Structures are given as C-alpha cells and as structure tokens.
Amino acid sequence: MSERKIRYFDNNATTPVAPEVVEAMLPFYTELWGNPSSAYGFGHQVAGHIEAARAKVAALIGAEPREVVFTSCGTESNNTAIHSALMAQPDKRHVVSTMVEHSANLKYCEFLRQRGFEVTYLPVDGGGALDLGRLEAALRPDTALVSVMLANNETGVLFPVAEVAAICRRKGVLCHTDAVQAAGKIPVDVRQLGVDLLSLSAHKLHAPKGIGLLYVKRRTRFQPYLMGGHQEKGRRGGTENVAYMVGFGRAAELALERLAESSRRIGALRDRLEETLLAAVPDTVRNGAKEPRLPNTSSLAFDFVEAEAVLMLLDQLGICASSGSACTTGSLDPSHVLQAMGLSPMRARGSLRFSLGSTTTEEDVDYLLAHLPGIIRRLRAISPLCAAHPDNDRYDVAAARARQAKELTSLANG
Amino acid sequence: MSDIYTLYNETVMDHFMNPRNLGDLADADGVGEVGAAACGDIMKISLKIKDGRIEDARFKTFGCGSAIASSSMATELIKGRSVQEALHFSNQDVIQALGGLPPVKIHCSVLAEEAIKAALDDYLKRHPAPAAPAAQPT
Ligand SMILES: Cc1ncc(COP(=O)(O)O)c(C=O)c1O
Numbered sequence: 236m237s238e239r240k241i242r243y244f245d246n247n248a249t250t251p252v253a254p255e256v257v258e259a260m261l262p263f264y265t266e267l268w269g270n271p272s273s274a275y276g277f278g279h280q281v282a283g284h285i286e287a288a289r290a291k292v293a294a295l296i297g298a299e300p301r302e303v304v305f306t307s308c309g310t311e312s313n314n315t316a317i318h319s320a321l322m323a324q325p326d327k328r329h330v331v332s333t334m335v336e337h338s339a340n341l342k343y344c345e346f347l348r349q350r351g352f353e354v355t356y357l358p359v360d361g362g363g364a365l366d367l368g369r370l371e372a373a374l375r376p377d378t379a380l381v382s383v384m385l386a387n388n389e390t391g392v393l394f395p396v397a398e399v400a401a402i403c404r405r406k407g408v409l410c411h412t413d414a415v416q417a418a419g420k421i422p423v424d425v426r427q428l429g430v431d432l433l434s435l436s437a438h439k440l441h442a443p444k445g446i447g448l449l450y451v452k453r454r455t456r457f458q459p460y461l462m463g464g465h466q467e468k469g470r471r472g473g474t475e476n477v478a479y480m481v482g483f484g485r486a487a488e489l490a491l492e493r494l495a496e497s498s499r500r501i502g503a504l505r506d507r508l509e510e511t512l513l514a515a516v517p518d519t520v521r522n523g524a525k526e527p528r529l530p531n532t533s534s535l536a537f538d539f540v541e542a543e544a545v546l547m548l549l550d551q552l553g554i555c556a557s558s559g560s561a562c563t564t565g566s567l568d569p570s571h572v573l574q575a576m577g578l579s580p581m582r583a584r585g586s587l588r589f590s591l592g593s594t595t596t597e598e599d600v601d602y603l604l605a606h607l608p609g610i611i612r613r614l615r616a617i618s619p620l621c622a623a624h625p626d627n628d629r630y631d632v633a634a635a636r637a638r639q640a641k642e643l644t645s646l647a648n649g
Numbered sequence: 650m651s652d653i654y655t656l657y658n659e660t661v662m663d664h665f666m667n668p669r670n671l672g673d674l675a676d677a678d679g680v681g682e683v684g685a686a687a688c689g690d691i692m693k694i695s696l697k698i699k700d701g702r703i704e705d706a707r708f709k710t711f712g713c714g715s716a717i718a719s720s721s722m723a724t725e726l727i728k729g730r731s732v733q734e735a736l737h738f739s740n741q742d743v744i745q746a747l748g749g750l751p752p753v754k755i756h757c758s759v760l761a762e763e764a765i766k767a768a769l770d771d772y773l774k775r776h777p778a779p780a781a782p783a784a785q786p787t
Contacts, residue, residue, distance in 0.1 A: 541689070543713040547665065569689075581686035581711075617671060617717060619682060619693040619709035630685040639688070639756050 242599045244556045246439075246592030247388050247416055247532060252482070253441040259485040260443075263478035271475055272464065281477050288484025292448055295487040296414070296433065297424035304449045304470045305480050309415040309436030310339035312449040313382070315460035315471075316411040316432040317343055319451075320380035321352065322458035324409075327379035329353045331408075333365060333394075334575040336384055340413060341571075357383075361577050362524035363392035371402050380409045380432075385423065386416040389572040389588055390523030391532025393421070400429035409455070415439055415447075419490035420498060420529050431455045437479070441593070442486035446479040493593070501591050502530030508589060508600050509533040515608050518622065522573060522586055531591045534573075536582040537611050539620040545587060548610045554603055557588050581626050657714060660748045664718035669725050672707045679775065681767025684760050690716040692764040694724065698772055701732050708764070715754040722746050723761035732772070738765050 243251075269278030271285055286300065293300040306312045317330060317340070332344055334356045344354045355373045359365055365383070374381070383399050386392070396412045403410035411432035417423050419440035425433055431452045438444040451457050451470065463472025512535060513519055522534040537545065542558030549556055558570070569583035578586070589603075620626065657665070677695035684691040690712030697705035706724040710717045723743050727735050740758035744750050750758060 539711065541712050541716075544665075544717060547714045551666075569687075579686070584686050584689060584711075617668060617709060618711045619691055620686075620711050626686045627682050627684060627691045630683060630688075630691075632685050632687045635684070635688050638759075642755060642759070643753075 239553045242552075242554045242602055243594060244554065244589040244591060244599070244603065246595070247391075247588065247590035248557060249438045249444060250441045250592055251594060252443055253486060253489060255489060256442050256482045256485045260478040260482040263481055267477070271477060272466070285475055285477060285480050288480045291484035292435070292487040295418060295423070295491050296435070296450060297426050298450050299453065301468070302425075302450055302453055304451055304467050305475070305483075306447045306449055306471060307473075307476070308445055309337075309413070309434050309439075309447045311460065312415075312434035312436070312447045313337070313339040313411075313413055314343045315449050316434060317347070317380060317382060318460045319456075319458045320409045320411070320432070321347070323456040324379045327377045329355070329375055329378045331355045331357065331370065331373050331378055331381045333357045333359065333383055335359055335363065335387055335389075335572045336382070337388055337413060337415070340382055340384070359575055363387060363390050363522075363572075363576050364524060365394055365399075367395065367398055367402065370399060371406075374402070374406045374408055378406075378408045380411055382411040382413070384413040384416075385428075385433075386414070386420070386529050386532075387523070387572060388416045389570060390534045390576075391416070391529035391590075392523040393417075393527040393529065396430060397428050400431075403431075404429060416529060416532075418487075419494065420501075420531055422494065425450055425452070437483040437486060440486050440490045442483045443479055446476060446483050448483070497593050498530045501593070501595065504595055504597065504600050505531055505533055505589075505591050508591070508603065509535065511604050512607065515604070516611050519611075520582070522576065522578065533589045534586055535589070536573075536578065536586045538582060538585055538622075538625070539618045540585050540611055540614040542585055542587050544614055545585075545607075545610055548613070549607070552602075552606055554606070557590075558586060579626065581620065656751050657718075658748050660722075660746075661715055661718045661750065664721040664747070665714040668708075668717055668721040670705075670707050670721065670728070671709070673709065674705060674707050677707075679768040679770075679772025681764050681769070681771055683763040683767050684712070686711065688756075689713065690757060690760055692716065692720045692760050694720065694761075694764040694768045696727075696768045696772060698732060698776075703727050703730050703732070703735055712757065712760075713754070715750055716757040716760065718747060719743050719750070719757040719761040720764065723758075723765060727765055732769060735765060735769055738762055 267281050271282040289300045289303050293303045348354045381403050383394050385396050400410040409431045412430050413434045414423050415436045418435050433450040436447040459470050461472045518538040520536050573583040674695040674697050678698040679696040682693040693709045695707045706728050708720040708724050710720045740762040743758040743761050
C-alpha cells in the first residue's frame with residue numbers, strides 16, 4: 236500500500252468505521268462472544284446488548300425497538316421488504332417502484348417479473364423528480380407494495396416519501412422506502428414518513444459493512460426472507476452478528492447526536508465544491524435538482540470527457556470519487572439513474588459523483604478544486620467532442636453493441 | 650505508478666498519461682471517426698499519406714484510459730506503414746504492443762482498428778486511383 240494521503244469523496248459508497256464504533260464492538264469478540272440464544276448466562280447476557288443496540292438504531296429513525304429487524308445489509312432489507320409484501324398478500328401480484336432505485340431493489344424486481352409478477356417502474360423528470368399523479372394512477376387493486384427510495388445514491392435527490400406513503404395509505408397499499416443514503420445525512424422519522432417498511436445499511440454511517448435493518452411497522456403482516464432459528468422474533472433466521480449490531484447501535488447514536496451539526500458543515504463544503512466547479516469549468520452541469528437533495532452529494536456532468544478517465548487521473552492524486560454508483564463500475568452501460576433523467580449518453584458518460592462525509596475537510600475540497608479543472612481541460616484536449624459536435628451520430632450503435640456482446644460471450648466461454 | 654489501477658499495466662498507463670500523436674491534422678488526407686457515446690468511446694484518427702505511405706497519424710479520443718492508450722498506440726504503430734499494410738492492421742497489434750488489455754477493455758483496441766480503417770476508407774474515397782504500386786519494390 237502506498238503512504239500517500241487519500242482524499243475521500245465517495246461516502247455514498249461507504250464510510251470509514253468510527254473509532255467509537257470499533258471500541259464498542261471489540262468486547263463482543265474478546266469476552267462477550269457467546270450465543271445470545273443460549274440457556275446459560277454466559278451466552279444469554281449478550282442478548283441484552285442486542286436489545287440496547289436495537290433501541291439505539293430505532294431511535295435514529297423514530298421507531299419502536301420491536302419494529303426493527305436486523306439484517307445483513309441494505310440489499311437484504313430491500314429484498315426482504317419486497318418479498319414479504321408479496322408473500323404475505325398472495326392475492327396481490329403487482330409492485331410499483333421507480334426507474335432510479337438501487338440495484339438492490341431493481342434486480343429483485345426483475346427476478347420477480349421473470350417469475351410472473353408485475354412491476355411498474357415509474358419514470359422521473361430531468362431533475363430526478365417523481366410525478367405523484369402518475370404514481371397514484373399506477374396503483375391497482377392487486378398492488379402489494381410501493382417501493383420508493385428516500386434519497387438517490389447517485390444524485391442525492393430526495394423523493395417526497397411522506398406524500399407517497401399518504402397516497403398508499405389511502406389506497407390500502409403497503410409502502411416501503413430505501414432510506415440507506417438518507418440516514419445520518421438528513422432526519423429520518425418513520426412516523427413522519429408514514430411508511431410501513433424502511434431499509435437502512437450501517438456502513439453508510441460509520442459502522443461496518445455487512446449489517447443493516449428493516450423497519451417493519453407494528454401490525455404489518457410479515458413473511459421472513461431468511462427462515463431458520465427464532466432470532467429477531469422469528470422475522471430473520473441466523474445467529475445474530477452481535478458485534479455488528481452493537482457497532483450499528485453506537486454508530487446510530489453518534490449519527491443522531493451529530494446530525495444537525497455535521498449536515499450543516501458538510502452541506503457548506505458540498506456547496507462550495509459544486510458552485511466553484513460549475514463556475515470554473517465551462518460546459519459543466521449539475522445532475523438533478525438543487526433541492527430537495529442530500530447535503531453531502533454532488534453529481535456533475537463534465538461534457539466531452541469520459542468519467543473513468545477522469546477518475547483514473549484523480550486516483551493518481553489520491554482523490555477517490557465515483558462515476559454513477561460504485562456497484563456498477565465495470566459495467567459497460569452508463570448509469571441507469573442518469574439515463575432515466577434523460578441525460579444524453581455523452582453527458583451520462585461524463586458524470587462524476589462527489590459524496591462528502593464527516594471526514595471531509597476544507598483542505599480536501601481545496602485540493603480537489605486545485606486539480607480537477609486542469610484534469611478536465613487535459614481530457615478535453617484529447618477529446619474529439621465539443622459543443623458543435625457532442626457525439627458521433629454517424630456510428631451504427633446497434634451493430635457495435637451486438638459485436639461487443641458477441642466478444643464478451645466468447646471471452647466468457649473461452 | 651498507481652497501485653490501485655492494477656487493471657492497467659505500465660505501458661497502458663504510460664500511453665494514457667502521455668498520449669503520443671495527439672490532435673488533428675489540418676491537411677489530413679484521410680479522417681475516420683468511429684464509436685459513439687452510447688457505446689462508451691469515440692475515436693477519431695487523421696492520416697497524412699504520401700506516395701501510398703502513412704507519413705503522419707493523429708488521434709482524438711473520448712473514452713476511458715484504455716481507449717486513449719489504444720488510440721495512442723495505434724497511431725504509433727501505423728506511422729510509416731504503407732496503405733496496403735495498414736489495411737490489414739488488426740486490434741491484436743494494439744493489444745500486443747500494449748502488453749495486454751483487461752478483457753472488458755478489448756473493445757477499445759477493436760475501435761482503434763475500426764478508426765484506422767475508417768480513415769483509410771476516407772483516404773481511398775478521396776483518392777480513387779489507388780496507390781497500390783507504391784508497395785512494390787524490394
Ligand atoms: C440506495 C441504496 N440502497 C441499497 C444499498 C445497498 O446496501 P448494502 O451495500 O448494505 O447492501 C445501497 C448501497 O450500496 C444504496 O446506496
């Protein structure tokens with residue numbers, strides 16, 4: 236590993252584990268490692284710590300502790316929410332979601348669709364906003380669930396989930412929200428939102444990767460996704476990952492404590508970064524509406540350059556950022572979120588996401604601002620594209636895609 | 650050299666960081682532009698051809714690091730070749746000269762081959778009397 240300083244602008248991908256969180260977790264590896272389901276005190280004493288952690292994560296979202304089911308990640312929470320809504324209402328076979336959800340939601344919806352369920356993916360406008368009239372019109376008597384994210388991981392754009400949930404309540408449809416990107420960045424309150432189900436992932440708020448939660452509102456019919464032991468009151472089988480639950484609890488406590496202060500500080504840094512870049516680099520636009528938006532996220536399109544090349548040059552300087560979501564890096568298609576917002580392929584390919592966090596400093600922002608405009612200038616000098624020629628429209632894209640697909644299959648088979 | 654992008658070897662990184670033959674040729678004899686943003690990369694190659702031989706080659710590329718490296722290397726390779734030789738240029742030449750490309754980036758070398766052929770097509774269209782005899786002596 237190199238010793239150079241890392242400037243981390245990828246907090247929507249993951250965050251460092253807070254030292255307080257590591258400290259809270261350690262005893263559960265060294266001393267308190269028993270199985271909480273045991274009959275003897277050595278194991279059973281651990282159960283109390285799980286419940287204390289549950290109370291802390293519940294407080295972060297304004298839930299009752301018993302409404303919290305610990306899961307292994309945000310992905311499991313999303314999958315479980317959709318699975319449960321369909322399995323607990325076997326007469327209903329339709330799900331409403333959006334085109335800009337995380338793949339943890341979209342891939343599961345696609346899986347269901349291929350098995351005979353129906354899914355409506357709502358479109359968004361150029362600013363990334365939903366049309367609530369369209370959402371309401373999409374609801375049917377056999378709609379089991381509406382799943383709409385609270386904050387978009389790529390653009391930070393917020394959906395009016397409270398209004399969505401109110402529509403769902405009127406129509407008697409369950410409402411789930413993926414709040415993975417929102418927690419710790421903006422206030423999240425399940426009562427104010429009025430949702431039945433809500434997903435969180437701990438690694439976005441300074442706890443380890445590999446733990447999340449699903450909020451299940453009291454009296455919501457629920458069908459477990461992982462079936463086994465009676466853990467989590469029979470709602471999720473599997474011996475508890477006690478250390479991670481405790482870490483998640485501590486991180487939630489810290490997030491709540493620091494929320495107002497840190498979102499104000501991070502918001503000011505983000506605004507400075509964004510406004511300076513928009514002013515300093517011509518042919519640059521923000522993706523998504525300015526507000527309502529997460530205070531830490533900025534998605535910018537730098538016309539005429541390709542994002543991966545920018546990321547490589549930033550990486551040379553120790554700057555970590557991303558193009559689209561980290562999960563899709565390596566895929567050949569541009570971000571589904573930016574495409575859904577109607578960005579041209581050129582613009583979607585030239586989009587970068589900067590997501591700030593509690594470790595981001597003024598100096599990190601200065602460093603980025605000192606280097607990025609030059610990198611864009613350098614790559615634009617290499618690019619054949621410009622305002623008068625924003626794409627090569629003489630090329631047969633369909634034929635090229637077919638060729639590429641054939642190459643990739645032959646690679647996979649060879 | 651970056652220890653994170655081990656995806657790319659040193660030659661690829663070198664051609665990405667210090668591209669050769671960058672730019673356009675004002676009095677080009679053949680120009681080819683292939684690819685589209687929807688596919689991820691666009692390459693434009695300009696050729697200066699004299700007596701059936703490629704005197705100069707320049708590129709401009711919209712694309713990832715390996716697309717830039719592939720076009721940089723491709724222009725290096727075809728300079729000095731005859732039009733006939735260049736018509737047989739293959740993406741394998743680029744991959745070999747770069748010391749290999751990651752599998753998901755092979756299409757960058759294919760695009761470089763396409764760009765060269767498109768530039769040669771353009772040249773042959775503009776100069777219908779083919780310069781075939783030039784490749785004769787020796
Ligand atoms: C909006 C959103 N939902 C779900 C997830 C998945 O969470 P996890 O990585 O814990 O599975 C992520 C992050 O990767 C996310 O950004």
